[in-house]
Amino acid sequence: MSKKIIVIGAGIGGLTAAALLAKRGYTVKVYDQAIIPGGCASTFTRRGFTFDVGATQVAGLEPGGIHHQIFTELEIDIPCATYCDPACAVFLPGESIPINIWRDQQKWQEERKAQFPNSEPFWQLLKLLFKVSLSFQSRNPILPPRTWWDLLQLISAVRLDTLITVPFTLMTVIDALRLFKLDQDQRLKTFLDVQLKLYSQTDSQETALLYAATALSLSQAPQGLFHLQGSMQVLSNSLVKALQKYQGEIFMRQRVETIHTSNGQVTGVTIRNLKTDQLWQEEADHLVANVTAQNLIKLVGRENIPFSYVKRIDKLPDASGAFIIYLGVKEAAIPTNCPPHLQFLYDYQGPIGENNSLFVSVSKPGDGRAPQGQSTIIASSFTDVGQWWKGSEDDYQKLKEKYTEEAITHLRGYFDLTPETIIHQESATPRTFAYYTGRDLGIVGGIGQRISTFGPFGIATRTPIKSLWLVGDSTHPGEGTAGVSYSALTVVRQIEEHK
Numbered sequence: 001m002s003k004k005i006i007v008i009g010a011g012i013g014g015l016t017a018a019a020l021l022a023k024r025g026y027t028v029k030v031y032d033q034a035i036i037p038g039g040c041a042s043t044f045t046r047r048g049f050t051f052d053v054g055a056t057q058v059a060g061l062e063p064g065g066i067h068h069q070i071f072t073e074l075e076i077d078i079p080c081a082t083y084c085d086p087a088c089a090v091f092l093p094g095e096s097i098p099i100n101i102w103r104d105q106q107k108w109q110e111e112r113k114a115q116f117p118n119s120e121p122f123w124q125l126l127k128l129l130f131k132v133s134l135s136f137q138s139r140n141p142i143l144p145p146r147t148w149w150d151l152l153q154l155i156s157a158v159r160l161d162t163l164i165t166v167p168f169t170l171m172t173v174i175d176a177l178r179l180f181k182l183d184q185d186q187r188l189k190t191f192l193d194v195q196l197k198l199y200s201q202t203d204s205q206e207t208a209l210l211y212a213a214t215a216l217s218l219s220q221a222p223q224g225l226f227h228l229q230g231s232m233q234v235l236s237n238s239l240v241k242a243l244q245k246y247q248g249e250i251f252m253r254q255r256v257e258t259i260h261t262s263n264g265q266v267t268g269v270t271i272r273n274l275k276t277d278q279l280w281q282e283e284a285d286h287l288v289a290n291v292t293a294q295n296l297i298k299l300v301g302r303e304n305i306p307f308s309y310v311k312r313i314d315k316l317p318d319a320s321g322a323f324i325i326y327l328g329v330k331e332a333a334i335p336t337n338c339p340p341h342l343q344f345l346y347d348y349q350g351p352i353g354e355n356n357s358l359f360v361s362v363s364k365p366g367d368g369r370a371p372q373g374q375s376t377i378i379a380s381s382f383t384d385v386g387q388w389w390k391g392s393e394d395d396y397q398k399l400k401e402k403y404t405e406e407a408i409t410h411l412r413g414y415f416d417l418t419p420e421t422i423i424h425q426e427s428a429t430p431r432t433f434a435y436y437t438g439r440d441l442g443i444v445g446g447i448g449q450r451i452s453t454f455g456p457f458g459i460a461t462r463t464p465i466k467s468l469w470l471v472g473d474s475t476h477p478g479e480g481t482a483g484v485s486y487s488a489l490t491v492v493r494q495i496e497e498h499k
């Protein structure tokens with residue numbers, strides 16, 4: 001009889017693991033508390049508009065990329081998508097001409113030379129580290145290793161060129177800037193900070209250099225960032241289709257409330273049907289948890305996990321939340337030749353976050369997100385989650401209104417936003433994310449990619465409980481639909497090894 005696997009959560013990490021395991025002959029059941037699959041990469045519709053909830057662009061869809069590789073293995077169509085070029089137009093404080101991150105390597109190099117004179121050696125180092133890291137990652141190392149088998153997988157992915165990265169393992173981006181005497185270049189540093197905050201939750205001061213090399217190079221050819229035709233939902237819908245093609249099952253509005261263990265081994269779960277409020281238990285040989293590391297502790301119970309693991313998770317630096325405004329507008333609100341993604345930083349003061357920066361995604365005519373002659377604008381900023389859970393409901397609503405007004409005021413600097421051009425307006429806060437994605441306090445984006453949390457020092461997919469696996473953006477190699485797909489692939493290989 002085939003082994004029974006329960007997957008908690010139908011985010012991209014959970015669905016990828018589930019579909020691959022079903023294809024390999026396991027009996028797979030996915031339970032998700034939400035109404036639709038996709039988690040942070042799902043969508044919702046309002047008045048003819050389709051809004052991407054969180055993720056708006058996808059890496060790894062090119063031939064050889066992680067999504068491409070997985071879709072090919074699952075024998076399902078690669079979703080239709082176009083390259084974002086520029087991947088992003090970045091506006092630094094007080095500047096009206098953006099720094100365009102072009103997909104073409106040559107064009108991006110020329111842009112860099114014009115924008116940041118003397119910085120080329122730094123970019124060339126990133127390019128070298130990215131090339132080596134990418135080919136290392138393509139050999140599916142297991143990071144961080146927790147058993148001899150994991151270690152063997154890690155060692156077998158190492159080649160002579162991988163050793164180039166060794167001296168840089170403990171360096172941050174600011175260390176590399178210092179190496180090239182660029183650490184006093186405020187404009188370059190700020191540009192890197194806004195980009196890094198987006199991909200690694202932290203800035204150049206703290207981001208691990210090897211992670212930054214990948215995050216900052218992924219948007220150039222032959223890789224690239226993609227805009228999906230239809231919406232982000234296409235990604236999870238395709239994975240659900242693949243899961244069902246291989247006899248896997250998915251159940252929505254079903255929340256796993258407890259993970260059961262016995263003698264350090266997972267045994268099953270308690271599930272609540274959110275439609276009927278009925279509770280029941282189900283046994284499993286393996287459990288794949290597509291939740292945050294913080295949620296995992298709550299599901300298992302602190303007393304049932306080794307103390308050192310709980311302490312490690314408790315001590316992680318505070319994760320960020322997101323404030324997002326979703327606008328359905330008339331096309332007249334959008335400037336001509338508006339790039340699909342823009343990033344604005346509004347002042348040089350203080351850390352990036354709390355409404356001094358916005359990452360903006362704009363739909364394109366015919367991309368399936370808005371009726372003809374209309375568009376969607378989605379703008380997000382980082383926010384400290386704590387403040388959204390304090391005080392009364394009235395305090396919460398006031399804070400939400402304040403953030404909404406500030407975001408609209410900022411966006412008016414670029415878009416023509418008036419009562420006549422705005423058709424629909426709605427905001428999401430960490431409370432919204434907590435409700436719709438089940439993430440404790442509404443934290444998003446994983447655990448951050450600092451030296452202490454990246455690669456060999458990250459959170460492993462193999463947990464201290466036997467047959468309990470963690471997938472998603474808490475684990476290596478971090479956030480993003482591509483990142484969580486790598487972690488899903490790792491878990492699938494680890495479960496296969498058990499067999």
Ligand SMILES: Cc1cc2nc3c(=O)[nH]c(=O)nc-3n(C[C@H](O)[C@H](O)[C@H](O)COP(=O)(O)OP(=O)(O)OC[C@H]3O[C@@H](n4cnc5c(N)ncnc54)[C@H](O)[C@@H]3O)c2cc1C
Pocket residue numbers: 008009010011012013014031032033034037038039040041053054055056057058059254255256257290291295322324380436437438439444445446471472473474478479480481482484
């Ligand atoms: C504002 C924002 C913008 C982003 N932009 C991008 C981008 O442009 N490109 C990109 O690649 N990434 C982006 N990301 C990051 C990306 O969306 C996430 O890293 C990724 O989608 C996370 O996937 P996941 O599988 O780890 O988990 P999630 O998406 O969090 O999915 C987890 C699933 O588990 C379910 N669940 C949780 N607990 C339970 C439970 N107890 N029982 C049952 N079900 C449960 C949830 O309902 C959810 O469906 C963005 C994120 C945000 C918030």
